[in-house]
Amino acid sequence: MAVYTEIDDDALVAFMAAYDVGEVLSCKGIAEGIENSNFIVTTSTGPYILTLYEKRVAIKDLPFFLGLMDHLAAAGLPCPVPLRTQAGETLSELADRPAALVTFLAGMWPRRPEPAHCRGVGETLAALHLAGEGFPIRRPNALGPDAWPALLQASGRDADTVLPGLFRKLSASLDRLTTAWPTDLPSGVIHADLFPDNVFFRQDRLSGVIDFYFACNDAFAYDIAICLNAWCFEPDMSFNVTKARRFLKGYQSVRTLSEAEVMAMPILCEGASMRFLLTRLYDWLHTPEDAFVTPKDPGEYIKKLDFHANVKEPQAYGFD
Amino acid sequence: MAVYTEIDDDALVAFMAAYDVGEVLSCKGIAEGIENSNFIVTTSTGPYILTLYEKRVAIKDLPFFLGLMDHLAAAGLPCPVPLRTQAGETLSELADRPAALVTFLAGMWPRRPEPAHCRGVGETLAALHLAGEGFPIRRPNALGPDAWPALLQASGRDADTVLPGLFRKLSASLDRLTTAWPTDLPSGVIHADLFPDNVFFRQDRLSGVIDFYFACNDAFAYDIAICLNAWCFEPDMSFNVTKARRFLKGYQSVRTLSEAEVMAMPILCEGASMRFLLTRLYDWLHTPEDAFVTPKDPGEYIKKLDFHANVKEPQAYGFD
Numbered sequence: 001m002a003v004y005t006e007i008d009d010d011a012l013v014a015f016m017a018a019y020d021v022g023e024v025l026s027c028k029g030i031a032e033g034i035e036n037s038n039f040i041v042t043t044s045t046g047p048y049i050l051t052l053y054e055k056r057v058a059i060k061d062l063p064f065f066l067g068l069m070d071h072l073a074a075a076g077l078p079c080p081v082p083l084r085t086q087a088g089e090t091l092s093e094l095a096d097r098p099a100a101l102v103t104f105l106a107g108m109w110p111r112r113p114e115p116a117h118c119r120g121v122g123e124t125l126a127a128l129h130l131a132g133e134g135f136p137i138r139r140p141n142a143l144g145p146d147a148w149p150a151l152l153q154a155s156g157r158d159a160d161t162v163l164p165g166l167f168r169k170l171s172a173s174l175d176r177l178t179t180a181w182p183t184d185l186p187s188g189v190i191h192a193d194l195f196p197d198n199v200f201f202r203q204d205r206l207s208g209v210i211d212f213y214f215a216c217n218d219a220f221a222y223d224i225a226i227c228l229n230a231w232c233f234e235p236d237m238s239f240n241v242t243k244a245r246r247f248l249k250g251y252q253s254v255r256t257l258s259e260a261e262v263m264a265m266p267i268l269c270e271g272a273s274m275r276f277l278l279t280r281l282y283d284w285l286h287t288p289e290d291a292f293v294t295p296k297d298p299g300e301y302i303k304k305l306d307f308h309a310n311v312k313e314p315q316a317y318g319f320d
Numbered sequence: 321m322a323v324y325t326e327i328d329d330d331a332l333v334a335f336m337a338a339y340d341v342g343e344v345l346s347c348k349g350i351a352e353g354i355e356n357s358n359f360i361v362t363t364s365t366g367p368y369i370l371t372l373y374e375k376r377v378a379i380k381d382l383p384f385f386l387g388l389m390d391h392l393a394a395a396g397l398p399c400p401v402p403l404r405t406q407a408g409e410t411l412s413e414l415a416d417r418p419a420a421l422v423t424f425l426a427g428m429w430p431r432r433p434e435p436a437h438c439r440g441v442g443e444t445l446a447a448l449h450l451a452g453e454g455f456p457i458r459r460p461n462a463l464g465p466d467a468w469p470a471l472l473q474a475s476g477r478d479a480d481t482v483l484p485g486l487f488r489k490l491s492a493s494l495d496r497l498t499t500a501w502p503t504d505l506p507s508g509v510i511h512a513d514l515f516p517d518n519v520f521f522r523q524d525r526l527s528g529v530i531d532f533y534f535a536c537n538d539a540f541a542y543d544i545a546i547c548l549n550a551w552c553f554e555p556d557m558s559f560n561v562t563k564a565r566r567f568l569k570g571y572q573s574v575r576t577l578s579e580a581e582v583m584a585m586p587i588l589c590e591g592a593s594m595r596f597l598l599t600r601l602y603d604w605l606h607t608p609e610d611a612f613v614t615p616k617d618p619g620e621y622i623k624k625l626d627f628h629a630n631v632k633e634p635q636a637y638g639f640d
Contacts, residue, residue: 009428009521025426025522028360029351040348040360042367042426106345106362108329201329202345 005037005052005095012041015094018085019101021045035213037097040104047104049080052097057213059098064139065212066090066100068132068189075131077124078208080105105208107200115246118231120206121199122250125191125227128209129220130255132189141192141216143275145181148174151278158285162298166281170274173305177271182219182264190223191215195230221261224251225268228317229276229304237303245318262314269317270308277301325357325372325415332361335414338405339421341365352517355533357417360424367424369400372417377533379418384459385532386410386420388452388509395451397444398528400425425528427520435566438551440526441519442570445511445547448529449540449575452509461512461536463595465501468494471598478605482618486601490594493625497591502539502584510543511535515550541581544571545588548637549596549624557623565638582634589637590628597621 007027016024022044032038037052053062066082070090073081080102082090092099110117143151152159152170159167191198193214200208224247232243251257280298287295311317327347336344342364352358357372373382386402390410393401400422402410412419430437463471472479472490479487511518513534520528544567552563571577600618607615631637 006431008431010432012428023522024428026424026520027428030360031349031351040350047362047367104346108332108344108347111326111328112330200346202343 005054005097007039007050007052007095011094015092015099016041016043016101018087018092019083020086021048021083021101033211041101048083049102049104050094050099051102052095052099054097061139061213062091062098062100064137065215067137068135068212068215069102071135072128072131077128077131078105078206079212080208080210105200105210107202107207109197109200111196113196113231113243114204115240115243116204117196117199117201117206118243118247119250120201120204121194121227121231122247122252123254124199124206124209124250125194125223126251126254128191129188129223135189139216141190141218143192143214143279144216144218145178145271148177148274148278151282155278155281155285159281162281162284163302166302170277173270173274173309177267177274180267181271182260182267185219185221185261185264186258187217187219189215190218190220192218192223192226194223194227219261219264219268220255221257221264222268222272224248224257224261225265225272226275228265228269229272229301233300233304233307237300237307239307239316241316241318248318262319265314265317265319266308266311269311270305273301273305273308277305325374325417327359327372327415331414335412335419336361336363336421338407338412339403340406341368341403341421353531361421368403369422369424370414370419371422372415372419374417381459381533382411382418382420384457385535387457388455388532388535389422391455392448392451392532397448397451398425398526399532400528400530425520425530427522427527429517429520431516433516433551433563434524435560435563436524437516437519437521437526438563438567439570440521440524441514441547441551442567442572443574444519444526444529444570445514445543446571446574448511449508449543455509459536461510461538463512463534463599464536464538465498465591468497468594468598471602475598475601475605479601482601482604483622486622490597493590493594493629497587497594500587501591502580502587505539505541505581505584506578507537507539509535510538510540512538512543512546514543514547539581539588540575541577541584542588542592544568544577544581545585545592546595548585548589549592549621553620553624553627557620557627559627559636561636561638568638582639585634585637585639586628586631589631590625593621593625593628597625 012027013024025042027039027041030038030040035056036054039050041048041050069079069082072079083101084090090100157167198211228244232240234240277298280296283295284298332347333344345362347359347361350358350360355376356374359370361368361370389399389402392399403421404410477487518531548564552560554560597618600616603615604618
């Protein structure tokens with residue numbers, strides 16, 4: 001959650017006048033998104049989401065993110081659509097920051113995901129992978145395996161303050177992952193952060209996917225691995241294979257996985273755990289105590305990493 | 321700003337079902353209100369504001385606050401109206417907290433108040449004072465002059481870490497205020513916290529007054545003094561008599577001030593400065609460094625206190 005930037009009411013009215021959306025009725029900072037400042041702006045034509053891009057998002061990546069939402073929405077994916085100013089631009093400026101106005105999506109994210117949610121997420125992830133085809137801008141995965149050694153070094157021996165021996169454990173795990181990492185899987189645009197708080201439902205029916213600010217080009221199956229981690233563990237960190245089976249069934253009802261993708265799932269899941277563990281570990285060790293945002297506990301992903309490291313066959317994830 | 325409590329989506333749907341407001345479409349925590357957790361809940365019938373009362377608000381006071389909003393709205397004041405459940409209750413419970421759902425008011429609060437805003441605030445404050453008549457519940461002002469000595473003691477000599485000599489200065493000021501404080505001015509329901517962020521405007525026309533959680537029974541003129549402090553100083557802490565004149569003209573176009581109220585204005589303004597100075601000082605000295613809410617700088621109200629202490633006649637506030 002985060003609202004970093006205060007918006008002047010007059011500046012907002014001037015900003016909104018560039019869009020064809022009617023009179024501004026209200027603007028309220030919302031507790032959503034970690035990287036940016038987000039606001040619900042209500043106008044005489046309805047609610048919109050206004051995002052101010054704070055410094056954690058690279059300006060050079062904004063055409064990728066905004067263009068991608070435009071592209072995916074045009075292909076039928078229920079994601080926010082960036083509005084265009086009368087000059088035809090989706091990227092504008094407000095309060096000295098890059099800013100964009102996007103459509104408002106109805107729905108609530110599930111605090112306690114059920115198997116029914118997982119099926120919908122699987123279907124929509126596959127739809128996203130297919131819909132990304134033809135999107136002309138490319139963005140490498142800045143948090144892929146190449147980035148992990150440097151990320152681990154950035155935490156360094158301080159990792160052991162979280163769990164004794166963690167640095168050595170992660171170093172060994174990284175060596176293994178680097179050697180075994182598959183490089184020739186079907187690839188394209190992936191979401192790369194499809195956690196429950198980025199997926200909205202209306203009465204158990206998926207109604208929206210948000211937050212494309214980690215989207216990039218990478219293996220589709222890696223996106224699946226991220227979701228298995230994000231959706232299929234219980235609060236006690238036990239793996240719920242029913243949820244995984246429903247997720248994978250949903251996915252494969254839209255896009256069939258190749259044999260290579262299925263076989264790679266254990267290593268991809270271990271890698272996905274590593275990726276979130278490393279960033280959470282870094283944030284945990286480097287967030288000032290008086291920071292506005294509370295860092296997420298890296299411990300959760302240590303347990304997930306251990307689980308996947310012990311998986312021998314993809315059947316453990318519910319593949320038939 | 322504050323969102324303290326996370327709401328479970330299923331619990332929210334169950335809570336909302338008690339009201340006749342249609343399907344819940346979304347719920348987003350908003351960065352508004354310091355004492356409570358606030359959310360915009362959008363349903364198929366429109367947006368509403370959901371408030372969860374956190375521990376800083378006394379449960380015993382909630383019937384006063386909710387009843388008052390109901391009473392004032394019925395009298396035509398543009399304030400939030402508490403919705404009633406099918407059982408007829410305005411006060412309910414959600415996430416183990418007292419909770420209420422109120423109507424959504426369009427408008428934005430002015431970041432840089434202009435004289436035109438001040439006139440509207442004056443008119444509406446007077447309308448509020450008249451509209452409060454007949455409201456049957458009473459609530460003494462818990463932050464009135466009787467509370468100030470204890471508040472100062474709670475900060476104690478630590479006050480001097482904010483400004484050398486501050487404790488002694490405030491003690492002397494308190495003695496003077498206590499002696500001179502008027503006790504027989506026209507009284508009734510006052511808002512007691514009508515700062516710019518609690519007043520919404522649409523295109524410079526006042527559209528709403530919110531946040532009645534300091535409202536109480538006290539002298540009407542004291543409410544005016546709070547507003548003169550909150551609306552009529554420039555960022556450099558110079559007093560803008562043009563704004564004050566517009567505010568007072570607006571007020572008196574609705575309710576005429578008595579001679580006694582006018583004459584008491586310097587001491588009331590000094591007292592109003594003392595009240596906000598003392599609570600800000602306390603929060604400043606007692607908020608943990610890692611707290612979610614950044615305390616407001618008490619220095620602003622030291623300067624305002626000094627200004628009013630040097631005012632000899634009510635003409636300084638723009639009275640004719």
